[in-house]
Amino acid sequence: MDLSSLRFAHRFDQVSGSAIREIFKIIARPGMISFAGGNPSLAALPDEKVSELSVQVLRDHGKQLLQYGATEGYPPFLESLKQYVETAVGFRPDAVLPVTGSTQAMDLLCKALIDPGDTILVENPSFLGNLQCMKLYQANLVPVASDDDGMDPADLEEKIKAYHPKMVYTIPTFQNPSGRTLSLARREKVAALAAEYGVVIAEDDPYRDLRYRGEMLPSIKSFDREGWVVFLGSFSKIISPGLRVGYLAGREEIIRKCTVGKQSTDVHTANLTQAIVDQFIRQNLLPDHIRTICADYGEKLARMLGHLEDLAGLVTFTRPEGGLFVWAELPEGLNALELLKKAIDQGVAYVPGTHFFVDGGHENTLRLNFSNSTDDQIDRGMSVLKTIFREAK
Ligand SMILES: Cc1ncc(COP(=O)(O)O)c(C=O)c1O
Incomplete structure (x- = not known):
């Protein structure tokens, strides 16, 4: 029998993923200038330090690291991680669980909380990878309105009352894809709403340290008294x-x-990489490293915004104080999906914004990443995009 009768699980019914996969195939072509991914720059990756720490931890604890470990995490890392969260992130955690990228954190939270048909409130637009994860758990995704200060608490409260969600998913700092940051007052309000209505807030904050201007804000979690965040x-x-x-x-x-959910996913996150991050924390290597990468990314962001300023009046865009993304809106009627074809023909890629919206639409929007391009690539790539956008008008 051929594979035509193969039936995949219904959890994949809402998930395609194909459009983005095509873009990522294209950016792998030699010579492409990519504003599409969310990758750190190659210069920001501390390969020499990681190599040194790998040798050190294998020399000191090799047998333990190469053996199976506990699902709960590598014990020394559990200690340093709790300390790190308290001092660097700013709240005292009740419990922590090291996971295989925060992608797995989302997967495990959904595994723990979401039955098919449960509602999750999400910012719109939001991070594609996690929207896909929620869809795979067959959640009903309901968008909450956002503005320049992030998710709107009034709309959030209305939607909580109307939909009785199990969870709210938010990226409060330098949001992916919009670059927006939830204001201080709203952080406090979101934590209060979670406690008032008994809704879990999944606060996904991978960009909080990548701040190039302005003051760091306390997490939503730091306002949480009841444990809903x-x-x-x-x-x-x-x-x-x-x-x-x-x-x-x-x-x-x-x-x-x-x-318990993680036991059947991967038993535990690799001991070796937990031990390497443990050493980054114990040797206090993060502050200097973060300062160095922020100086570089801050300049790249300013460079990209400078190019976008040339399009003032035609294109509106966010001016984030950190993170990896700028969000741009073309005039109504222009289609970033169509224009991407022209851009790719001229060696430049970005991600059309429509892919980040729960129910599509918003074809005039796009996401631009700046961290993974050189100054010269930003200049050349943005010059191509400026010509394309001006001609399309
Ligand atoms: C908002 C957001 N959450 C989570 C992730 C996943 O990060 P990790 O590499 O830790 O799985 C990303 C990666 O781009 C992201 O943008």
């Missing part, structure tokens, strides 16, 4: 995405459920 952290953007180390921090009951 779960914090999803990641070392991908500040050390390396290839190490695949992130964490969940929150109330013991929730972390425990996620730990």
Whole structure:
């Protein structure tokens, strides 16, 4: 029998993923200038330090690291991670769980909380990878309105009352894809709403340290008294995405459920990479490293915004104080999907914004990444895009 009768699980019914996969195939072509991904720059990846730390931890604890470990995490890392969350992120965690990138944190939270048909409130637009994860758990995704200060608490409250969601998913700092940051007052309000209505807030904050201007804001979690907020952290953007180390921090009951869920996913996150991140924390290497990458990314962001200023009056765009993305809106009627074909023909790629919206539309929007391009690539790539956008008008 051929494979035509093969039936995949219904959880894939809402998930295609194909459009973005095509873009990522294209950006792999030699010579392409890519504003499409969310990758750190190659210069930001601390390969020499990681190599040194790998030798050190294998020399000191090789047998333990190469053996199976506990699902709960590599014990020394559990200690340093709790300390790190308290001092660097700014709240005292009840419990933490090291995970295989914060992508897994989202997967485990959904595994712990979401039955098919449960509602999750999401910012619109939002991070594609996690929208896909929620769809795979067959959640009903309901968008909440956002503006320049992030998610609108009035709309959030209305939607909570109307839909009785299990969870709210938010990226409060330098949001992917919009670059927007939830204001201080709204952070406090979101935590209060979670407690008032008994809704879990998944606070996904991988970009908080990538701040190039302005003051760092306290997390939503730091306003949480009852335990409804779960914090999803990641070392991908500040050390390396290839190490695949992130964490969940929150109330013991929730972390425990996620730990049971993780047992059947991957038993545990690699001991070796947990031990490497543990050493980054113990040797206090992060502050200097983050300062260096922020100086570089801040200049790249300013450079890209400078080019976008040339399009003032035609294109509106966010001016984030950090993170990896700028969000741009072309005049109504222009189609960023169509224009991407022209851009690709001239060696430049970006991600059309429509892919980040729960129900599509918004074809005049696009996301631009600046961290993974050189100054020269930003100049050349933006000059191509400026010509295309001006001619399309
Ligand atoms: C908002 C957001 N959350 C989570 C992730 C996933 O990060 P990780 O590499 O830790 O799985 C990303 C990666 O781009 C992201 O943008």
